[in-house]
Amino acid sequence: xxxxxxxxxxxxxxxxxxxxxxxxxxxxxxxxxxxxxxxxxxxxxxxxxxxxxxxxxxxxxxxxxxxxxxxxxxxxxxxxxxxxxxxxxxxxxxxxxxxxxxxxxxxxxxxxxxxxxxxxxxxxxxxxxxxxxxxxxxxxxxxxxxxxxxxxxxxxxxxxxxxxxxxxxxxxxxxxxxxxxxxxxxxxxxxxxxxxxxxxxxxxxxxxxxxxxxxxxxxxxxxxxxxxxxxxxxxxxxxxxxxxxxxxxxxxxxxxxxxxxxxxxxxxxxxxxxxxxxxxxxxxxxxxxxxxxxxxxxxxxxxxxxxxxxxxxxxxxxxxxxxxxxxxxxxxxxxxxxxxxxxxxxxxxxxx
Amino acid sequence: xxxxxxxxxxxxxxxxxxxxxxxxxxxxxxxxxxxxxxxxxxxxxxxxxxxxxxxxxxxxxxxxxxxxxxxxxxxxxxxxxxxxxxxxxxxxxxxxxxxxxxxxxxxxxxxxxxxxxxxxxxxxxxxxxxxxxxxxxxxxxxxxxxxxxxxxxxxxxxxxxxxxxxxxxxxxxxxxxxxxxxxxxxxxxxxxxxxxxxxxxxxxxxxxxxxxxxxxxxxxxxxxxxxxxxxxxxxxxxxxxxxxxxxxxxxxxxxxxxxxxxxxxxxxxxxxxxxxxxxxxxxxxx
Numbered sequence: 258x259x260x261x262x263x264x265x266x267x268x269x270x271x272x273x274x275x276x277x278x279x280x281x282x283x284x285x286x287x288x289x290x291x292x293x294x295x296x297x298x299x300x301x302x303x304x305x306x307x308x309x310x311x312x313x314x315x316x317x318x319x320x321x322x323x324x325x326x327x328x329x330x331x332x333x334x335x336x337x338x339x340x341x342x343x344x345x346x347x348x349x350x351x352x353x354x355x356x357x358x359x360x361x362x363x364x365x366x367x368x369x370x371x372x373x374x375x376x377x378x379x380x381x382x383x384x385x386x387x388x389x390x391x392x393x394x395x396x397x398x399x400x401x402x403x404x405x406x407x408x409x410x411x412x413x414x415x416x417x418x419x420x421x422x423x424x425x426x427x428x429x430x431x432x433x434x435x436x437x438x439x440x441x442x443x444x445x446x447x448x449x450x451x452x453x454x455x456x457x458x459x460x461x462x463x464x465x466x467x468x469x470x471x472x473x474x475x476x477x478x479x480x481x482x483x484x485x486x487x488x489x490x491x492x493x494x495x496x497x498x499x500x501x502x503x504x505x506x507x508x509x510x511x512x513x514x515x516x517x518x519x520x521x522x523x524x525x526x527x528x529x530x531x532x533x534x535x536x537x538x539x540x541x542x543x544x545x546x547x548x549x550x551x552x553x554x555x556x557x558x559x560x561x562x563x564x565x566x567x568x569x570x571x572x573x574x575x576x577x578x579x580x581x582x583x584x585x586x587x588x589x590x591x592x593x594x595x596x597x598x599x600x601x602x603x604x605x606x607x608x609x
Numbered sequence: 610x611x612x613x614x615x616x617x618x619x620x621x622x623x624x625x626x627x628x629x630x631x632x633x634x635x636x637x638x639x640x641x642x643x644x645x646x647x648x649x650x651x652x653x654x655x656x657x658x659x660x661x662x663x664x665x666x667x668x669x670x671x672x673x674x675x676x677x678x679x680x681x682x683x684x685x686x687x688x689x690x691x692x693x694x695x696x697x698x699x700x701x702x703x704x705x706x707x708x709x710x711x712x713x714x715x716x717x718x719x720x721x722x723x724x725x726x727x728x729x730x731x732x733x734x735x736x737x738x739x740x741x742x743x744x745x746x747x748x749x750x751x752x753x754x755x756x757x758x759x760x761x762x763x764x765x766x767x768x769x770x771x772x773x774x775x776x777x778x779x780x781x782x783x784x785x786x787x788x789x790x791x792x793x794x795x796x797x798x799x800x801x802x803x804x805x806x807x808x809x810x811x812x813x814x815x816x817x818x819x820x821x822x823x824x825x826x827x828x829x830x831x832x833x834x835x836x837x838x839x840x841x842x843x844x845x846x847x848x849x850x851x852x853x854x855x856x857x858x859x860x861x862x863x864x865x866x867x868x869x870x871x872x873x874x875x876x877x878x879x880x881x882x883x884x885x886x887x888x889x890x891x892x893x894x895x
Contacts, residue, residue: 266719266744266757269736277735278723360713421637493732497724503707506676508780509700509728555715555760 349566352541359425366527374410464537704777725779767798
């Protein structure tokens with residue numbers, strides 16, 4: 258860091274050709290969130306019918322564990338914890354992007370039809386047995402088909418909302434309408450379907466981390482990592498979009514292209530999350546808003562939103578597994594925990 | 610011979626002019642708003658576009674700033690076709706302030722003005738000492754240095770507009786395009802913002818703006834562009850352009866034009882249907 262001769266407008270960090278604005282609070286909060294996420298991640302692995310201490314968990318993850326611990330952790334518990342981490346990060350970042358694009362805290366992948374589209378397709382394939390449906394499930398798998406449904410719905414909303422530019426309010430209204438249609442289709446399918454199929458389909462309508470193995474997790478993990486790499490490359494060009502299209506254009510940003518790339522990333526991130534855990538409600542909506550208030554940023558911070566999403570999801574899964582009677586899926590708990598916390602932050606802001 | 614002279618004069622003007630629209634046709638969807646318009650923005654002066662609602666003022670400004678791509682004709686920025694320039698290079702030469710921009714809630718003045726450095730930054734180089742110096746200068750030029758740590762949404766309308774102008778200055782441009790910079794401001798704040806614009810003009814900036822208030826446009830600009838139905842009706846110094854006939858033709862307004870007692874420009878006194886002395890009632894403007 259170079260010393261400034263006079264007081265700088267914004268304090269900067271300069272290391273050779275790399276330079277950025279130094280925001281100690283944002284960095285501190287993000288690091289704390291990362292530490293807390295790691296701790297909760299390890300805790301979630303350690304807690305179970307066969308309790309394992311935190312040091313052993315950490316040692317095993319980094320490859321220095323006892324063989325007994327290694328089997329329990331690597332084969333049984335890590336996939337589930339990793340699924341929680343990946344899904345939480347993906348949903349948090351996806352929510353931060355959609356809220357930034359719509360310039361509205363109501364926008365989230367849930368509202369934009371991605372989760373309801375995936376649910377409708379999954380339920381359709383489960384309940385309508387017969388030629389095409391069975392063929393699709395056999396060839397690409399139910400998860401991939403649901404993912405396709407989610408992406409298709411997300412893109413449909415985007416194109417319907419497009420009219421000489423993208424208006425955030427219009428995007429949300431069309432998203433809500435399309436979501437309602439998808440949910441109506443789902444309800445209709447469930448009402449007319451065979452009772453045994455309904456039970457199978459139900460798993461697709463409430464998000465859950467139960468019985469996640471390496472296969473589900475691996476795909477979601479690599480997809481999420483690849484998408485996060487794209488997002489962090491485009492993030493710099495994305496910043497001026499917080500001021501609206503015209504100001505962004507005036508600042509030399511090809512806003513339509515940047516926004517399309519970012520929205521596609523958000524849709525794909527939400528899709529990856531849905532394919533790994535089903536539709537987990539509320540994380541994408543609440544995580545960016547919590548992150549924004551913790552970091553005191555005017556716009557949803559991407560990294561912190563992802564970490565808050567992960568904390569929320571892993572924490573909710575831990576609560577669902579340990580503190581509550583059996584059988585409660587994580588999706589129920591995220592809403593029950595996230596909702597009051599956001600209300601708390603909003604009320605506290607009003608008082609101040 | 611004469612033709613040659615004209616060509617020579619034309620190219621001289623093109624070299625000097627910062628922005629030139631040549632035979633520009635532009636519209637939204639299928640609707641043409643401006644058809645075959647030519648206009649030149651002379652350097653170092655304040656050019657103000659005036660005209661009745663819906664005549665294409667903002668459309669022209671948006672076309673000059675490259676927000677809209679003309680369906681025919683070209684816009685030249687310092688002699689280069691603006692459509693062929695990189696978006697970033699345009700942003701380094703030309704600062705644009707759209708109508709009533711909105712900043713995210715809680716964003717500080719310093720952060721907003723700092724965003725003006727975007728065209729000069731890259732993923733790795735997001736905040737150099739140059740950036741800091743230019744932003745400090747932009748804040749000082751617009752008189753908002755003391756507000757640097759305040760959230761933009763807590764400022765008055767006039768202060769907010771100063772901050773946005775500061776952001777366009779931070780782009781390092783000396784060519785500013787302002788779309789109705791005084792909208793929603795009371796008269797005192799409007800005068801304050803326009804005094805600032807004039808300060809910037811004195812400091813060497815070329816300014817193009819759209820204004821609704823004719824008297825403010827007359828007082829603060831050296832070059833008026835009067836538009837009607839997508840075409841230019843008149844252009845030149847306010848003293849030459851503003852006449853009762855022109856006001857009637859452009860706006861359908863009955864008005865008297867008198868000498869401005871505090872300035873050296875004409876002053877427009879509108880004559881409405883009511884609240885006027887009997888000898889003006891019902892007469893035509895002259």
